Amino acid sequence: MASQNTTFSGAHNQGAQVDPSSTPLRPSSNVPFRRDNDYVDRGDILARVDERCSQPAGRAALVGFGGFGKSQLAIEYAHRVRQRSPNTWIFWVYASNSSRLEEAYSDIAERVGLSSQPGAAADVIPLVRKWLCNEANGRWLMIVDNVDDEITVSSQRGGQSISLASLLPQSDHGAIVLTSRNADVARSLVGRQQDIIMVGAMSEGEAVNLLQNKLGDGPWHDATKLVKALDCIPLAIAQAAAYISRLGSRMSVAKYLSELKEVKKTVQLLQKAASDTRRDGEALNSVLTTWQISFEHILQKQPSAAHLLSFMSFFNQQGIPEFMVRHYTDKDSEEKDNLSDSRLEEEDIDFEEDVALLHAFSLIGTTERENEFEMHRLVQLATRIWLRSTNTDRKWHRVFIQVMAQEFPDGEYANWPRCRALFPHVLPMVEQEGLTIGKTDEWALLLNNAGWYAWRQGLFAQAEGMASKALKIRKEALDADNYSTLLSSSLLGSILTDLGKYKEAESMYRQTLAASEKVFGLEHPDTMTVINNLALVLDRQGKYKEAESMHRQTLAASEKVLGLEHPDTMTVINNLALVLDRQGKDKEAESMHRQTLAASEKVLGLEHPDTLISMNNLGVVLVSQGKYEEAEMIYRQTLVASKKALCLEHPLTLTTMNNLAVVLNHQSKYEEAGLMYKQALAIQEKVLGVEHPSTLLISNNLATALDNQSKYEEVNRWIGRS
Structure with a gap:
């Protein structure tokens, strides 16, 4: 149990006129999308594409997740090339599957005049490739869109399969731009890693510009919030804008943002089709559906x-x-x-x-x-929706x-690195309601250990919620005397104590103690832990005699069973010393604190939380004896170590700040003391709340420091709060 301590250019053909019957067809473009008037420049991405495509047989691949704007970038680049180089052929090839690829090559064959040639209808693909390799046909740019797999097509001549790679010729007068969600496929087609250009989400500024372009004039104070909520993903922003526009006066950016925040409505809002005719008509225009294409593909392939x-x-x-x-x-x-x-x-x-x-x-x-x-958060959301659909x-x-x-291990100090890595992944599970959790013992174990870690980190409110749930589950599934139930009960008592809920904590501990004595006996380590913790909460309530008696009882048993240098024994000595000091027995208290500090440094190390507690408590007893200089030195050392080992907002760090300010005040260093009190108080109010006993204590101490500086107006303010 847990025990407590406090550029691309085209060819320009010139020369004599020839017979019209042999005049080459004028280069054209078959890009199936109009130029996007709402297009937002994406930094240097197109410049990098242009740099690669300006080289002989240049290739570039735009790689990234669906909805990040790869196709829009390719569309914009195709229109730019067409605008500055009208004698360059622009071919758009869908490559999502073999049938779409064959359809695209048939369109190219017709556009360049190959469809009337003998045998064209029977085997158009080799004819198109041969045409692309012929420099006399002029410069060309091919956009190969949505090439997410290593697709092949069947040649009707001989029936052999032809890979996409073999259909894309290395021609000095041609360039190829690919869009793909699959970096491996893209690399196999462009040949070099440096020709892969990753396309991520937009920057915040780009995303806001896109939203404004889509919606036109309007109030924009909520635009930044909305694009952030959509993770600056272009397709999601386009869908949001389309939805807002469609509803007209019934919908605004602010209202959409508000609804988006509701998890249950997120799916409904994002599934609204954007009616974006610039997308492939066969592809559903929903962010979630776009991503589910990937899921279904992977499920089939691997x-x-x-x-x-x-x-x-x-x-x-x-x-x-x-x-x-x-x-x-x-x-x-x-x-x-x-x-x-x-x-x-x-x-x-x-x-x-x-x-x-x-x-x-x-x-x-x-x-x-x-x-x-x-x-990505929305990738996870899409995956979860896909799971629900199946x-x-x-x-x-x-x-x-x-x-x-x-x-997830228990919350002991040695386990903190692993707990720290896993804790953020537990929180969403705790916060969700109405889910089938699975085996109750596993869920209770996870809640208990995560709550234990949260408590040791000073996250008392989260810890209370987890420990309460764990205890409730274990009481229902097991019984009050079960070992696991007693663990959760003891943990919850510790958390309640640190929350200042002393009456609740005392009641919890007394119930736990009765059960623990019955099941394990008085000298069992877990029983001793409960007695220690009960004595601690009695101490917090000023019941010093009863607390001292319990601590001495526990100390005798702990020395006998565990030994003098065991961490649990040192904890008991430390807590006994505290209650002795409060009764004016400062010499005995100082001796005990020095004993536990020496043992703690030896066994646990200087930055262990229990060592820091011992240092803090030694400082307290030194102050009570007027040994201010030594106390100040210890507190400053403790504060540095606590900030490093824990954090500024940890309750132990805040306690150290308060204690250091106290000793500074005793030495008439009022200005420094006041500043430290104010810093500690601001953090304390945020972490534990205005009404927490520790908050009220610091507030009262601050008032004293201000009074010593004759700042009476400020004194009245803080006295009123404490």
Whole structure:
């Protein structure tokens, strides 16, 4: 149990006129989309495309997730080339599947005059490729859109399959721009990594400009908020603008933003078709549907990757740890433990292949930190919607809870690095209601351990919610005397104490103590922990005699069972010393604090939270004896270590700031003391609230420091609050 301590140019043909019957066709463009009047320039992306396409046989690939504007960039580039170089052929090729590719090549054949040639109808693809390779036909630019797979087409001459790569000639007079969600396919077609140009979300400024272009004149004070809510994704912004425009006076940016914030309405709003005729007529124009195309594709091609994506969609979108997803399984822990080394090696290979595929489709990304992944928030939303549509969301939710419960350790200091990595992924689960959680014991275990960690981090409100849920589940599923139930009960008591809810905490501890004595006996470590914690909350209420008696009882048992240098024993000594000091027994208290500090530094290290508590408490007893200089030195050392090991907003850091200010005030360093009180108070009010006992204490101390400086008007203000 937890124990407490406080450029592309075209050819210009010139020369004598020839017989009209042999005059080459005038170069034209078959780009199926008008130029977008709402287009927003995307930094240097098109300049980089132009640089690559200006080279002989130049190629460039725009790679990124669906909805990020790859096709719009390609459309704009095609129109720019056509505008400045009207003698350049512009060909647009759909490459989402073999039938669309064949259709596009047939259109090219007709446009360049090949359709009337013998055999054209039978085998148009080789004819088009031959035409593209002929320099006499002039310069050309080909946009190959949506090439997400290594597609092949069947030649009717011999029946052999022809790969897309073989259909795209390396011609000095031609250039190719690809758009793809698959970086691997794109690389195989452009040939060089440096010819791949990643297209991400818009910058905030670009996104706001796009929204303004789509909506025209209007109030823009909410535009930035909306594009941020849509993660600056062009297609999502276009859909939002279309929806707002369609509803006219019944909808505004502010109202749309408000509705978007409601999770249940997010799906409905984003699924509204934008009626954007510039998109492929066969492609549904919804952000979610766009992404679901990828999901369905991956499910068919590599089901294990789709399963991995499903699992990852339940994590927070940032910082998904590799160790959590590498060997995940929906088998129980015993089956998982029985996996052979060879099978684990196979799983490693499968995992790397799955990650590579998901990354190639821009469904997941990597971070600057090693061994972490990330997912776009809307990618996760789309995945979860897809799971619901296939009735598999509950399954993957259960898998997530199962794996997380196995991997999330308790909140002891040694486990903080792993807890810190996993905690953000637990919070969304806690905050959601109405979900089928899975096995209650796994859910309760996860809630308990996450609550334990939250408590040790000073996140008391979150900790209370988690611990309360864990206790409720365990009481219903088990009974009040069950070990797991007692763990949750003791944890909740500790949290209530730090929240200043002393009466509730005392009642909780007395119930837990009675059950623990009955089940484990008086000298069991967990029983001793409960007694220590009960004594601590009695101390907080001024019940010093009873608290002292309990601490001495616990100390005798702890020394006998655990030994003098055990961390739990040191905690009891520390807490006993505190209650002794409050009763004026400062010499005995000082001796005990020095004993625990020496042992804590030896066993735990200088930056361990328990060591920092011992340092703080030694300072308290030194102040009570008027040893201000030594106390100030200890507090300053503690404050530096606490800020480093914990954080500025941690309750222990705030307590140290208050205590340092106290000793400064005793030494007539009123100005520095007042500034430190004000800093601590501002943070304390934010973290624990205005009515918390510690907040009221600091407020009262600040008033004293101000009074010592004769700042009486400020004194009255703070006295009124305390």
